[in-house]
Amino acid sequence: MLKQIIFLLIFCFGIQMNSQETGFTTPDYKAIEKEINDKNSKFFYPKLMERLTKNDTLLTHEEYRHLYLGYVFQPKYDAFWKSPDEEKLNALYNKEKLETSDYDEIIKLSNHSLSDFPFDLRQLNYLSYIYHLKGDEAASKIASFKFHSIMNVILSSGDGKKCETGFHVLLVEHEYVLLNLFELESKGQSLVKNCDYLSFEKGAYNVEGIYFNIEKMLENERKMLR
Known part of the structure; x- marks a missing residue:
């Protein structure tokens, strides 16, 4: 509830x-x-x-x-x-x-x-x-x-339609907050260049998925592994 x-x-x-x-x-x-x-x-x-x-x-x-x-x-x-x-x-x-x-x-x-x-x-x-x-x-x-x-x-950081214009986020969790915001449910997650791509069930929405730019997350990860 x-x-x-x-x-x-x-x-x-x-x-x-x-x-x-x-x-x-x-x-x-x-x-x-x-x-x-x-x-x-x-x-x-x-x-x-x-x-x-x-x-x-x-x-x-x-x-x-x-x-x-x-x-x-x-x-x-x-x-x-x-x-x-x-x-x-x-x-x-x-x-x-x-x-x-x-x-x-x-x-x-x-x-x-x-x-x-x-x-x-x-x-x-x-x-x-x-x-x-x-x-x-x-x-x-x-x-x-x-x-x-x-x-x-x-x-305001992107439109999520392609990797080049993906939404910029600090954490993966923020991707799912945005999805919940618009009542969207992802069916898959994949790394495309420097983006997280969250795909949707085919035909469920007007778009097939949303891109999130995670370039700074990836940089941070590499820095922590040094």
Whole structure:
């Protein structure tokens, strides 16, 4: 039940987000790296991250774009990141019915996860819903704003129609968040050049599959294997 309700919330917001996007801009990682390392730039990464952690809702789309895509240049970036509280959170999410006593535990664990990786889309989505259940609408809107701002960055990074215009993501998990957003179910996954290609059942949708650009994930993997 919890998963169904959250999915409906995420899907409705997804339609609204998609309607706001009129095109995409392929990320220029060299330009992004230069900006986030320039102390005089409005995109200087430490300042942007400080605003993000302080729940600044005035962060613009371009600032979120530098935050999300610029994270690949941060020492903490790990393309295989998993929440340190994944097992505990999954046990709570898989419950048939949440008790009010579960809310605070989920909030604590989700925020701990986000302190380790601020772009944990799954936790931001759930956190928004749990705050809503608890009656804290201000906190719910902040988590929702972060989630949708990050999703807009991904959606504005490509169109997914071919590898050259694939959506840029930090984690494989983010690929499946996007699929869930538009109620799409993949039937296969394959590596095509520097892209993940998620294929669909033939005739199920208007497209045969979606491409995700994972070039920075692959670079990170090679770096970790050195």
